[in-house]
Amino acid sequence: MGLSGRDISCTRGGRTVFTGVSFDVAAGEALAITGANGAGKSSLLRMLAGLLPLAGGCIHYAGNVSELTLAEQAHYLGHRDPFKPALSVRENLNFWQRYLGNAALDIEHALTAVGLGAIGHLPAGFLSAGQKRRLSIARLIAVKRPIWLLDEPATALDAAGQAAFIAIMQSHLDGGGLIAAATHGPLGITARELRLGARA
Numbered sequence: 001m002g003l004s005g006r007d008i009s010c011t012r013g014g015r016t017v018f019t020g021v022s023f024d025v026a027a028g029e030a031l032a033i034t035g036a037n038g039a040g041k042s043s044l045l046r047m048l049a050g051l052l053p054l055a056g057g058c059i060h061y062a063g064n065v066s067e068l069t070l071a072e073q074a075h076y077l078g079h080r081d082p083f084k085p086a087l088s089v090r091e092n093l094n095f096w097q098r099y100l101g102n103a104a105l106d107i108e109h110a111l112t113a114v115g116l117g118a119i120g121h122l123p124a125g126f127l128s129a130g131q132k133r134r135l136s137i138a139r140l141i142a143v144k145r146p147i148w149l150l151d152e153p154a155t156a157l158d159a160a161g162q163a164a165f166i167a168i169m170q171s172h173l174d175g176g177g178l179i180a181a182a183t184h185g186p187l188g189i190t191a192r193e194l195r196l197g198a199r200a
Helices: 041-048 089-100 107-113 129-142 159-174
Strands: 002-012 015-026 030-035 056-062 074-077 147-151 178-182 192-196
Touching (some): 002 178, 015 041, 015 056, 030 041, 041 147, 041 178, 074 129, 089 129
Antiparallel strands (some): 002 056
């Protein structure tokens, strides 16, 4: 399994954000996408997730299941945590597990892994920002997908949450998974760096 980009260009609002971006990342590896604000880190991740069109270049994915697209084999964790506030923590995770399919762990195990096992009954609207981020991380491990596309994944996490997430990411890599993450700081795992230039 591998993911590569060749001469990728991004245009937003009629402005060129970046051009000529190329990378390679294989199973068991992580790619840290770095750069100043506005350099296009989030845009590149959204292109990989199939949420933004490429202005130029190409993305190639050699997957484990040939009939599935890259988007169908990837988890995308963006800036917003996608949960319904009126549903409980457990109900939200159950929804995503049924919607995305290919459940890897039981929900209780996933909630325990991120430190939310004791509050699975609470409405998601009651959670702090850090707890909502933990719930998003639980979605990553509750449904098995080989590629994780993470946009500032440690945002709002306290020290304990960051340490737990580092262990979760390392376990994903050790199992043959692949991670591409936009980040301003160290991921806490060994990663290749792809630095994007600042937008003019």
